[in-house]
Amino acid sequence: MIPLLKNPEMNFGAITFFARQHKEDMCGSNGLPLTPNSIIIYGRAQKLKSINSPYLCQYLDIIRGKHERTVVVCQYCGIPLLNYLEKETFTLTDIKRIAYQILQGLNILHKRNIVHRNLSSENVLLQGNVIKMFNYGLYYLTDNGKLVSFPVVQLLYAAPEIYLDGIHNSLPNPAVDIWALGIILAELVLNKKLWNYLKVGQRIRKILSLLQSNTSVFERIAREHNAYDEYTNVPDELKEIIESCLNIDPTKRPTCEDLLKKSIFNEFLIQNGYINNDVKKFETFAISELYHWWQLAGGDVLQELKKQGLIRSSPPILSLPHLVLIEGNILGQERNPATLYDPRIVEMPLDALYQRFENISFSAFYPLIQIKSKIISQSEPQSYDATGLPLIIKERDPEYQFHRIILFRRLLHGYPFTKDLIRKEAEKDIPPLLRGEIWAALLDVKSDYKYRYMKLDKYTLTPTDRQIEVDIPRCHQYNELLSSSEGHKKLKRILKAWVFKNSHYVYWQGLDSLTAPFLYLNFNDEAKAFACLSAFVPKFLHKFFLKDNSAVIEEYLAKFSQLIAFHDPVLANHLYEINFYPQLFAIPWFLTLFSHVFPLHKILHLWDKVLLGNSSFSLHIGLSVLTQLRERLLSSGFNECILLFSDLPEVDIEKCVTLSTETFKVTPISITEREHENDEFRTKDEYDISGVTLHDLKQERYPRISARDVIELIRTNPDKILVIDIRNLIQYNRCSVINSISIPFSSISFTENKIENVGNNSTQLESTKDKVVVVIGDEETDLELFPTFLLRCNVKKVCVLHGGFNVLLPVSPTVLVSQNNIG
Amino acid sequence: MATNRTGTAQRPNGATQGKICQFKLVLLGESAVGKSSLVLRFVKGQFHEYQESTIGAAFLTQTICLDDTTVKFEIWDTAGQERYHSLAPMYYRGAQAAIVVYDITNQDTFGRAKTWVKELQRQASPTIVIALAGNKQDLANKRMVEYEEAQTYADENGLLFMETSAKTAMNVNDIFLAIAKKLPKNEQTTGQGGSAQGRRLAEGDAGAKTAGNCCK
Numbered sequence A: 001m002i003p004l005l006k007n008p009e010m011n012f013g014a015i016t017f018f019a020r021q022h023k024e025d026m027c028g029s030n031g032l033p034l035t036p037n038s039i040i041i042y043g044r045a046q047k048l049k050s051i052n053s054p055y056l057c058q059y060l061d062i063i064r065g066k067h068e069r070t071v072v073v074c075q076y077c078g079i080p081l082l083n084y085l086e087k088e089t090f091t092l093t094d095i096k097r098i099a100y101q102i103l104q105g106l107n108i109l110h111k112r113n114i115v116h117r118n119l120s121s122e123n124v125l126l127q128g129n130v131i132k133m134f135n136y137g138l139y140y141l142t143d144n145g146k147l148v149s150f151p152v153v154q155l156l157y158a159a160p161e162i163y164l165d166g167i168h169n170s171l172p173n174p175a176v177d178i179w180a181l182g183i184i185l186a187e188l189v190l191n192k193k194l195w196n197y198l199k200v201g202q203r204i205r206k207i208l209s210l211l212q213s214n215t216s217v218f219e220r221i222a223r224e225h226n227a228y229d230e231y232t233n234v235p236d237e238l239k240e241i242i243e244s245c246l247n248i249d250p251t252k253r254p255t256c257e258d259l260l261k262k263s264i265f266n267e268f269l270i271q272n273g274y275i276n277n278d279v280k281k282f283e284t285f286a287i288s289e290l291y292h293w294w295q296l297a298g299g300d301v302l303q304e305l306k307k308q309g310l311i312r313s314s315p316p317i318l319s320l321p322h323l324v325l326i327e328g329n330i331l332g333q334e335r336n337p338a339t340l341y342d343p344r345i346v347e348m349p350l351d352a353l354y355q356r357f358e359n360i361s362f363s364a365f366y367p368l369i370q371i372k373s374k375i376i377s378q379s380e381p382q383s384y385d386a387t388g389l390p391l392i393i394k395e396r397d398p399e400y401q402f403h404r405i406i407l408f409r410r411l412l413h414g415y416p417f418t419k420d421l422i423r424k425e426a427e428k429d430i431p432p433l434l435r436g437e438i439w440a441a442l443l444d445v446k447s448d449y450k451y452r453y454m455k456l457d458k459y460t461l462t463p464t465d466r467q468i469e470v471d472i473p474r475c476h477q478y479n480e481l482l483s484s485s486e487g488h489k490k491l492k493r494i495l496k497a498w499v500f501k502n503s504h505y506v507y508w509q510g511l512d513s514l515t516a517p518f519l520y521l522n523f524n525d526e527a528k529a530f531a532c533l534s535a536f537v538p539k540f541l542h543k544f545f546l547k548d549n550s551a552v553i554e555e556y557l558a559k560f561s562q563l564i565a566f567h568d569p570v571l572a573n574h575l576y577e578i579n580f581y582p583q584l585f586a587i588p589w590f591l592t593l594f595s596h597v598f599p600l601h602k603i604l605h606l607w608d609k610v611l612l613g614n615s616s617f618s619l620h621i622g623l624s625v626l627t628q629l630r631e632r633l634l635s636s637g638f639n640e641c642i643l644l645f646s647d648l649p650e651v652d653i654e655k656c657v658t659l660s661t662e663t664f665k666v667t668p669i670s671i672t673e674r675e676h677e678n679d680e681f682r683t684k685d686e687y688d689i690s691g692v693t694l695h696d697l698k699q700e701r702y703p704r705i706s707a708r709d710v711i712e713l714i715r716t717n718p719d720k721i722l723v724i725d726i727r728n729l730i731q732y733n734r735c736s737v738i739n740s741i742s743i744p745f746s747s748i749s750f751t752e753n754k755i756e757n758v759g760n761n762s763t764q765l766e767s768t769k770d771k772v773v774v775v776i777g778d779e780e781t782d783l784e785l786f787p788t789f790l791l792r793c794n795v796k797k798v799c800v801l802h803g804g805f806n807v808l809l810p811v812s813p814t815v816l817v818s819q820n821n822i823g
Numbered sequence B: 001m002a003t004n005r006t007g008t009a010q011r012p013n014g015a016t017q018g019k020i021c022q023f024k025l026v027l028l029g030e031s032a033v034g035k036s037s038l039v040l041r042f043v044k045g046q047f048h049e050y051q052e053s054t055i056g057a058a059f060l061t062q063t064i065c066l067d068d069t070t071v072k073f074e075i076w077d078t079a080g081q082e083r084y085h086s087l088a089p090m091y092y093r094g095a096q097a098a099i100v101v102y103d104i105t106n107q108d109t110f111g112r113a114k115t116w117v118k119e120l121q122r123q124a125s126p127t128i129v130i131a132l133a134g135n136k137q138d139l140a141n142k143r144m145v146e147y148e149e150a151q152t153y154a155d156e157n158g159l160l161f162m163e164t165s166a167k168t169a170m171n172v173n174d175i176f177l178a179i180a181k182k183l184p185k186n187e188q189t190t191g192q193g194g195s196a197q198g199r200r201l202a203e204g205d206a207g208a209k210t211a212g213n214c215c216k
């Protein structure tokens, strides 16, 4: 329904500038190239995106173009105050309200140590009764102007000290914003565009001349603009405020908080619903989501800038250097300084999106999340069906993402009460825009996570620091966020906090990669990234980061070998014969749950599923990787195989997800269950596997299965199980598992890998048709030779009942019969 | 340069004699000294600023020609973090050569290199050829380990020694070449049988021999 989308606040525009370019040959102290300034800007911009206020245009995106071009996408709605000056009259209430709203906005910035410094009546936008400040982040983004070669300043609104200190090297001081506010208020009450007739140089001189003034600055301004009458008419209290803002001495100017306490603003205080920012109002959707849909529907900021002439491409020949010295110095590539910053704002057209969403019904904005009555679900329009489409397509489909985001937004708003629903929906797919929040919900992150993180020590020096410091600059650095200096700082703090909190664990190389996806998704919420990591490790990597983790890893790898044997005996036999065991290649896979192996975009899709599974899922992913490389592995010897993994070829992640989900579903739980699993997430009794030593485990090439799983299969899925009883015939006849077949152990010759050797029952074993083949014996039978033999004969899904036949005796209702009775 | 990236492929047709030798080489040293970078430079001629850290170990091979012999290196690049130490024996067991790497801008990494040398002298094969590489030579203006100090240490312990730079490629091929020269090139060159590692190597060897036949 368009009216909801066509909300006048839901508009955005873009500005563009160039970051300062490093000299070709400049290196950091470590000998490596310096981080490009546009990347530093990109990292800093993330903080701006998290600022949310009715008086500040919402920052939406930063796009890096060629040659350090930076494009800032930001909400843009309303008309600049400047356009009203000398045309309309403002009432006193109007002016007070504007002052109040600017102060509220500035206060939010100043509290976050952000100085606007770019404030002018041109970037205060008025819409109805509300102003929004625009482009307030430029000075912060550019690290107080250091990362760009043009001055970040509004000539007329710049406080005198800015000129005195030099435009490039002043420290951020919020008092300059107060001065600018003073100028804006002077403009409003006098209703004049100040010094409009002067040239740039003259304007600066004008401002500097104010320094010598011994009367009030405001009064002088009024006199210079022939507006002394207007000046005298300004009510005292407002005049006082303007004069205090325009104090030449920055230290004497009031702060936002001081000014907000003034009684003339009392009338606005009461109706202000936004003072308490902690309680978030529920919005059906946010402008950031609209921007996302706009992009999916084909919106392209760079393209728009090109259309409007803000980005012009020049023929490549013009960008060649004029002269290159033998030492490598390049001359003649300087950019024309006038093109470094373009003050124009390009508003982005939304028509294409409106058109695309034309048919979305009003009710689609308010999806019902609880169980619907039949009547309602019948009268509901057919939901947008994309279930069959590949993930990549779904993620790029604007309508589909619209429905998913609207739905998840509601569910997340109801978290933790909607936990189960979130999980259910996440099983379908996860909209990328809300992934960070959805993951946090799937990981049960508690609402006090910020407080918990705050309490942790992230700064005390520790012996681990060196390792963390050398790892961070090597961790997913192709990603703009993670390679930015902000990203480095955040990652370091999170890792240090984690090591501090988990004193029973230590920092293993790889923990950096494991943290990266969480930081990437919660870049503006470091505490949440930490909380996700903290919830993730016990759930999926319990004990992996113990100082001595060898038993844990060895067990995991042994289970991995067994899982390969279970599903793919041919491959398992080949790898066994060439001595290619998982220790050699799979440690980084499992220790980091593939986060050290795959690039971020792949990890995200993989972990979407990991979070829904248990700590064994990773083994299935490992299997799916092998399956994709199966043909090459089968035709290779040891060296080729190991080379393959040192330089892992392209792996199709969606295939990995499908394959591992498939094997995960058809593998009885106990096949991959481990001693070192976190007991918090399971209960055990005599029908489960326990007490297998690591030594035994490593000897066994096939997995064990628990009595629990066998009973479950017999009862609920009898055609998915084939029980082979290898005890002697007398025992078998006296009492055995329903529908089991008897292949007495002593009757077989194991010298050859020929399934025919088992006799009559060999045909059953030749085509087990996906049945789980459970070998049951007792103390007297050798429980190694026979299953190994089956494995060598390439029989799939072979496993051995843990505990032998006798564990089944007490089971009630029984799963046993006596063949004698059947007779 | 005697290094031949594509190994036997560049030999003139059939006109070759000489033999193929295969050696297992392991890289050891503190984390971030540039082990992986050295291998990458040697094997692929590349340098990645943001080389990923190594977990467990990585395996690569490279073949070089030395007079009439083709030397194939099977290179194990290990993880530098102290915690991964327990895995190291798995890789240096049966190795015929080792490069112990330190970072010339960091004194601690030199200390760690000495510990590795000691461990190799005690635990690895007695005939192992050890080279010491002072890496990041391009950062000589930030040098914390003097050339002479390292040279003296290397002489005392009978190690090959070079300062290298994976970034500029300086001495990278050279150090591998120097090792190749020092290794015994009799027919029976692969590791001591018996251990699991030895068996594996013997397996790998089988593959290499077929390749060797066409050159003989």
Ligand SMILES: Nc1nc2c(ncn2[C@@H]2O[C@H](COP(=O)(O)OP(=O)(O)OP(=O)(O)O)[C@@H](O)[C@H]2O)c(=O)[nH]1
Binding pocket: A030, A031, A032, A473, A474, A509, B029, B030, B031, B032, B033, B034, B035, B036, B037, B038, B048, B049, B050, B051, B052, B053, B054, B055, B078, B079, B080, B081, B135, B136, B137, B138, B139, B164, B165, B166, B167, B168
């Ligand atoms: N300036 C300079 N930097 C280097 C050189 N060699 C490696 N580096 C850098 O040093 C860092 C560490 O290099 P790696 O090759 O990952 O070190 P490593 O020894 O394999 O480290 P681990 O895998 O953690 O054991 C990387 O950022 C490299 O780019 C060099 O010769 N000169």
Ligand SMILES: [Mg+2]
Binding pocket: B035, B036, B037, B052, B053, B054, B077, B078, B079, B080
């Ligand atoms: Mg490495």
